[in-house]
Amino acid sequence: MSTRRLGIGIIGTGNISSAYLKAILGRDGLPGFPVLDVRGLADMRHETAEARAAEFGLSAMSLDDMLADPGIALIVNLTIPRAHVEVGLRCLAAGKHVYSEKPLGINFAEGKRLLDAAKAAGLRIGSAPDTFLGGAHQQARAVVDSGVLGQLVGGTAFMQCPGHESWHPDPAFYYDIGGGPMLDMGPYYITNLVNLLGPVAKVSAMSSRLRSERTITSAPKNGQTMPVKVDTHVTGSLGFASGAIVQIAMSFDVAAHKHVPLELYGTEQTLIVPDPNFFGGEVEMRKRGRDEQWVQVTVEAPYADGNYRSLGVADMALGILEDRPHRANGDLALHVLEVMEAFEHAARGGRTIDITTPVERPAPLATSLVNGLL
Ligand SMILES: NC(=O)c1ccc[n+]([C@@H]2O[C@H](COP(=O)([O-])OP(=O)(O)OC[C@H]3O[C@@H](n4cnc5c(N)ncnc54)[C@H](O)[C@@H]3O)[C@@H](O)[C@H]2O)c1
Known part of the structure; x- marks a missing residue:
């Protein structure tokens, strides 16, 4: 069991952000993903970030402050599909790994642009869905x-x-x-x-x-x-x-x-x-x-008995900390x-x-990743 944690920020605090935060923080009987250290929430409508932050006892921050925060290594992008790549590219430019809600982009060309930018910067892309885990x-x-x-x-x-x-x-x-x-x-x-x-x-x-x-x-x-x-x-x-x-x-x-x-x-x-x-x-x-x-x-x-949305983010964070591939990855999403x-x-x-893009089936989820131990 890893005791290390990765600082993350969440951009986009609408409908689905609540499910992510419940799974990460361990609400509604879920075990939580302690590897994910949520440093802040941001949204272009700041008041929605403030409301979500208050609901979960977290901090709201501006997008610029989040991108400039050296304690944040990975950004979870929960904006609407049209904004996924634009927001993702900004995060990469700020040196952050990005995990995006689905779809990766609204077309193949922009999804590829995001992946190419990440590869050039030596950063990782992750993407929903993680339900296959x-x-x-x-x-x-x-x-x-x-x-x-x-x-x-x-x-x-x-x-x-x-x-x-x-x-x-x-x-x-x-x-x-x-x-x-x-x-x-x-x-x-x-x-x-x-x-x-x-x-x-x-x-x-x-x-x-x-x-x-x-x-x-x-x-x-x-x-x-x-x-x-x-x-x-x-x-x-x-x-x-x-x-x-x-x-x-x-x-x-x-x-x-x-x-x-x-x-x-x-x-x-x-x-x-x-x-x-x-x-x-x-x-x-x-x-x-x-x-x-x-x-x-x-x-x-494991992970069959609840809404574990963010399991893919936790696997990605552990992949970064342990220097191994993550499963809900950009190549799969592209x-x-x-x-x-x-x-x-x-x-x-x-x-x-x-279809032209190569892909490998992600490794099966290791049985060592037992509930709560992520
Ligand atoms: N709602 C669901 O049940 C559900 C389930 C699974 C996945 N998703 C996916 O999650 C994503 C978000 O869905 P949602 O239902 O939460 O949408 P939503 O409209 O409820 O929330 C999206 C949030 O992103 C913010 N936003 C939009 N563009 C932005 C930008 N450029 N910069 C910063 N913030 C921006 C909006 O202000 C809004 O608060 C979508 O890709 C959707 O497909 C949603």
């Missing part, structure tokens, strides 16, 4: 790696909902450039699939945008309309380098459905992987054969971003797109 997903990874599924043929990935305007207080970014169901939710599904199956080699797709405007039904902007600048129903196939083929549908236009989030098909068994937006959930398997039954896989891996953007190119051009 959750216990249920690490258990699914162990099943895949054991070989019991047989040859991996393919699978399905479904995230279909009516959109986020019924609950998010400020949902316009979900329909702006950089939003849409693929860039918003695709990172969870595609990162998880890359963790299970390895790199994607090609993508084919069709997509639609049946409404040009949508109405917010959540407080406080109830009744206001938002322009829709991205496709909101995206379907297609992912061809993995291994030969496996996964059909995918990501939609903000579907009222209800009964598909499970992720299924993986092997020649010997099928594996049901729980919702990749969460750390836990039920992992199930069934062997081929008419008399076989679905069997629940016991989840022994590969996923290239794949997500390929859906747009494939749908527009009516052709299959080859």
Whole structure:
């Protein structure tokens, strides 16, 4: 167990910052990540940083003060997608490692610019999602790696909902450039699939945008309309380098459905992987054969029983302190971003797109990283 700590700052203190802070500080029954020493919170709307800081007993600071603080080595960027790269580049220029919320950028070119800048500066990039490090997903990874599924043929990935305007207080970014169901939710599904199956080699797709405007039904902007600048129903196939083929549908236009989030098909068994937006959930398997039954896989891996958002940041901080690679890393996020953007190119051009960025499956989460010991 490491007793060392890394000074971090958080930029962007909106909706999701609360989940990060609860997981880092150990609220709501979570064990906390003591390796992360939160030195301050910043937001372009300073009053939201002050409110969040007061809620968690932390300090609010200006962006400039955070960037100039020598005690802060890593900045967690929880701003909206359009600001991820701009803010990330500023942090790198100030000599800070950056962990960004997803997507890494709103297009491949800017994501690559961020990674190139980090490599040139000898700094690290990390990126959400880190849910693939959750216990249920690490258990699914162990099943895949054991070989019991047989040859991996393919699978399905479904995230279909009516959109986020019924609950998010400020949902316009979900329909702006950089939003849409693929860039918003695709990172969870595609990162998880890359963790299970390895790199994607090609993508084919069709997509639609049946409404040009949508109405917010959540407080406080109830009744206001938002322009829709991205496709909101995206379907297609992912061809993995291994030969496996996964059909995918990501939609903000579907009222209800009964598909499970992720299924993986092997020649010997099928594996049901729980919702990749969460750390836990039920992992199930069934062997081929008419008399076989679905069997629940016991989840022994840690981090399955709560919202551990920031687990990837803790792993990155430990990676920096211990001089080893971190798992939710920039190369993985850039590969996923290239794949997500390929859906747009494939749908527009009516052709299959080859994926160019190399990626390695992140190492499985070491069993030594037991709850609370990070
Ligand atoms: N809300 C969720 O449930 C959720 C879940 C997982 C991931 N995310 C991701 O987290 C990110 C943030 O989402 P959110 O829901 O917290 O959004 P939000 O709109 O609630 O909060 C974003 C915050 O970033 C600040 N901000 C924007 N641009 C900035 C800039 N240039 N400099 C400094 N501050 C800036 C805003 O003032 C705001 O306080 C997004 O990338 C989103 O995809 C959100």
